[in-house]
Amino acid sequence: MTTPGPRPEPGIGPDPGHLGFDTGPAPGHLGFDTGPEPGLRPDSRPEPGGPDSDSRPGASGAASGDERLARAALSRAVEPGDEHAGRWLRRYGAAGFLDRLLDTVPAHRAPRGDGDGDPFPGTGPKRVASWRLRAAAADPGRDLATIRDLGGRFLVPGDTEWPRQLDDLADARPLGLWVRGPADLRAWALRSVALVGARACTPYGAHTAADLATGLARQGWVVVSGAAYGIDGAAHRGALAAGGATVAVLACGVDTPYPRGHAQLIDRIAEQGLVVGELPPESHPTPSRFILRNRVIAALTRGTVVIEAQHRSGSLVTARAAARIGRHTMGVPGPVTSALSAGVHELLRGDAVLVTDADEIVELVGEMGQLAPARRGPVLPRDLLAPAAAHILEAVPARGPTPTTVIARRAGTTPDDTLAKLYELHSLGFVERHGEGWQLTNPTTPAPNVRRGGT
Numbered sequence: 001m002t003t004p005g006p007r008p009e010p011g012i013g014p015d016p017g018h019l020g021f022d023t024g025p026a027p028g029h030l031g032f033d034t035g036p037e038p039g040l041r042p043d044s045r046p047e048p049g050g051p052d053s054d055s056r057p058g059a060s061g062a063a064s065g066d067e068r069l070a071r072a073a074l075s076r077a078v079e080p081g082d083e084h085a086g087r088w089l090r091r092y093g094a095a096g097f098l099d100r101l102l103d104t105v106p107a108h109r110a111p112r113g114d115g116d117g118d119p120f121p122g123t124g125p126k127r128v129a130s131w132r133l134r135a136a137a138a139d140p141g142r143d144l145a146t147i148r149d150l151g152g153r154f155l156v157p158g159d160t161e162w163p164r165q166l167d168d169l170a171d172a173r174p175l176g177l178w179v180r181g182p183a184d185l186r187a188w189a190l191r192s193v194a195l196v197g198a199r200a201c202t203p204y205g206a207h208t209a210a211d212l213a214t215g216l217a218r219q220g221w222v223v224v225s226g227a228a229y230g231i232d233g234a235a236h237r238g239a240l241a242a243g244g245a246t247v248a249v250l251a252c253g254v255d256t257p258y259p260r261g262h263a264q265l266i267d268r269i270a271e272q273g274l275v276v277g278e279l280p281p282e283s284h285p286t287p288s289r290f291i292l293r294n295r296v297i298a299a300l301t302r303g304t305v306v307i308e309a310q311h312r313s314g315s316l317v318t319a320r321a322a323a324r325i326g327r328h329t330m331g332v333p334g335p336v337t338s339a340l341s342a343g344v345h346e347l348l349r350g351d352a353v354l355v356t357d358a359d360e361i362v363e364l365v366g367e368m369g370q371l372a373p374a375r376r377g378p379v380l381p382r383d384l385l386a387p388a389a390a391h392i393l394e395a396v397p398a399r400g401p402t403p404t405t406v407i408a409r410r411a412g413t414t415p416d417d418t419l420a421k422l423y424e425l426h427s428l429g430f431v432e433r434h435g436e437g438w439q440l441t442n443p444t445t446p447a448p449n450v451r452r453g454g455t
Helices: 065-077 083-101 125-137 140-149 164-172 185-189 203-218 231-241 260-272 287-300 314-324 339-348 358-365 387-395 404-411 415-427
Strands: 153-155 177-180 192-196 222-225 246-250 274-277 303-306 328-331 431-434 437-440
Touching: 065 083, 065 125, 065 140, 065 153, 083 125, 083 164, 140 153, 164 287, 185 222, 185 246, 185 274, 192 203, 192 231, 192 287, 192 314, 203 222, 203 231, 203 358, 222 231, 222 287, 231 246, 231 260, 246 260, 246 287, 260 274, 287 314, 303 314, 303 339, 303 358, 314 328, 314 339, 328 339, 328 358, 387 404, 387 415, 404 415, 415 431
Parallel strands: 192 222, 192 303, 222 246, 246 274, 303 328
Antiparallel strands: 153 177, 177 274, 431 437
16 A cells, blocks of 8 residues: 655645646656645635544544545445535545444534534435445455555545546545556556547447557557447557556456456556556446546546547546546547447537547647647649649640640630640650640540449
């Protein structure tokens, strides 16, 4: 488990021009100097006694041992993205929230204004009852030992490895992150892009995802995705094939590879990259957890690229979550006849930006001046002709030698001017003379001697 670093000191928030990201070293530069870190944004700053300002005796560093243990327990008691829980976590801190769920908070520490002794006013009793039931069954010590045995760690807000851009999620911010892999999550997240899309993708979509991931990896960018079948898997493989960095954000425990068919891929990502999840070890995935997982992918990265998606697709949820918190949203166009591209096209009709390769993605999410190369068609020899010569060349018939007078009449010029331009075109190799007539040097190839529709 990562040793908590020094507690960050409050400061000025990040430069808005960097979409809430702080600057840092390129991916792979581990052990970088973090220095004093800015505090949370004003709209998400915890209250006294909150998760990042534990003032109880013996608490020190980014998070005390009790606070970390409490967050580990709460990650089993509370579903990811529960904003009700986030509100009480911000008010009481993790240890205080857990104490109230377990009814172990001393009376003299109960805050004022909890009418009728209810510590969670405004939160439904069924939701609170579910929290209490799960909290009573949680064994955070065992979960932390399990992640340690896997060579991983449990990150909480305030750790030097915690990606501060997740704070943009406000009360939906993860309680903590269970992480496997050798790299520094915060350093990698500073220069990362999410590639997401359909599970049942087309060969075009899989090829495009792998190609984009390879291009991004070669330029030093980290590819983030969800390790699912289809576009996600192709994106991870593309990054790994280029020897690049990739992060898989799971909707289950990081010790529970899902889908099962990607068990080897996820293990390889854990060795070469990072596997991240909000849920404690041995947790299983559910449809709602997949949807909620997408907000973490969106917040962790500088931008989200959707490659293939139907109108009802979790990938579009990721893109919309990215747009809500001020991240870039991008889409790769596909055939207008393909239902798998319909959702992407609808996204592009909104505020998303159309991209076709890694250079165009980097132009959007990278530093100022990282522009994609200009795109233009090939320059043909005819394009270099002077207008008068080009006009005469257009008047030369495609078939058979034609007299100068006929060409002059077609071009609307005098025979003398036409002849002068024809000799110029002849010297450049565009036309050739046959007796008293002129014809194109490369006439259209005659059609084969076959009947139309058969041999």
